[in-house]
Amino acid sequence: MLKSLFNWKVLLNLVVAIGVFVGLVWLTFRWLEYHTKHGQEIPVPNVINKSVHDAVKILEDAGLEYSVDSATYDPKYRPFQVLKMSPFAGSRVKDGRIIELRVNPRTWAPVAIPDVINKYSGLAFQRINQVGLKVGDTIYEASIQKDAIIRMLFKGNIVKPGTLIPRFSTVDVVVGTGPMRNISIPNVIGLTVKEARVVIARSLFEVGLVEHEDGGKDESDIVYYQDPAYGDVRDQGMQIDLWASKKTPAELQAKINQLNSIYRMKVDTSLPPLQYEEVPIHQEPVYEAPPAPKREVPKPEPVKTETSKTVTSGPKTTPASGNNTTSGSNNKPAAQPTEKPKVKNVVIE
Known part of the structure; x- marks a missing residue:
């Protein structure tokens, strides 16, 4: 078994397999280096505060790609001035890397005019200011x-x-002041319906009911009657x-007379004028309050005056007037109604 493993043929195949594996790995890394341009890095030039045209030219000369995006307009910087860039200046990137530029726009971003037509002017002015516009x-x-x-x-344009x-931006507004009074009604008889609409609108009125004789809606029909009549005054x-009809007003005189009997009220002036008599105004009776009962006031009693008493000792004396007196009693003078009361003397024994 061991002898077969150390056979030269087995060893040769093993060496060949290892060589093939190493070669494939080396080729793979070489391909990756070529495809990713490993080691070929380019420093990013500084284009901050330059104009976007100069910044683009510098990046193109350095072999870098770029993308431009606008920021919020800032009046402190020049229009189309580069404010930011990514990656930052001084970074090393590979050839073909996209550099993102943030540029100050030429002016403020446009805004849409708000829909304030037929709205109250006070609220409309607030809405216009909210979107960033000014009222001129x-x-x-x-x-x-x-x-x-x-x-x-x-x-100057609508x-x-x-x-x-x-x-x-500044916008001018047209505000209504209310309807005009006592405007003369224009004469549109003999005009087409289309022409009558223009004349009525120019006179600050509106077209109401339009009745065509044939029941259609042809704007070329001729107007043969109108209400109110021309010359009247309205607001x-x-x-x-x-x-309106395709016939002329002269051919529709009977129809016109019929409409006059409906819409033209005639006032009969042959009747005597009405006389009005003044009716006296009825006055309600005025009731007087009953007199208050009289209260009896008691008469004041006469005031009695007493003279100073004279104390004497000894026999009784007669009064100086010479009237008779009774012994042992007070002497009173006789009453005289026409004379003032006399001074009386009181004698005490």
Whole structure:
């Protein structure tokens, strides 16, 4: 058994197999080095703060690929200035590596005009400012939509909602001031329906009911009747109804008379004018409150005055007036109604 293993033929086959294996491994690594360009690295040049055109030329000369992406606009830097790069400057990369450049755009990114048509002007101004736009001139125009946005202008041209314009741009707005009063109705009889629509819109009115005689909707039919009649005055935005036919108004006189009996009210002025008499205003009776009962006021009693008492000792004395007195009692003078009361003397024994 061992003798057979050390046979020269077996050893030869073993050596050949090992050589083939080593050769395959060497060829594999060589192929990988060639395919991945192992050891062939290129330093990344510094293109920060350069313009994108100069940075692209430098990378192409160095054998590197590039991709350009715009960042958010920053007014502190020049338009198309390289702000960032990846990989960083000084790194070593292989030939053909893509270098990513972040460039400052030329201006702000465009924004869409918000849909604020027919919206209240106060809320519309807030919405315009929120998207990064500024409100310029405010133009007032007669419209049935008072204080509403009628249209918007950018550089003098009408712009629709959704239009992209540069951020921080200025837009002018047209705001309605309310309808105009007492506008004369235009005469559209004899015009086609299409022409009548233009005239009515120019006069700040709207087209209401359009009745075609044949039941169709041909805009080339001739208007033979309108309501309200031309010459009447109405407020802006009122509707004007039209009757149209392929015939001329002269051929439809009977129909016109019939419509006049319906829409043209005649006032009979032959009747005497109404007279109004003034009716006296009925006055409600005024009731007086009953008088309050009189209260009896007690009469004041006469005030009695007493003179100073004179104390004497000895026999009784007669009063100075000479009236008779009774012994052992107080002497009172006689009452005289017409004279003032006299002073009385009181004698105490």
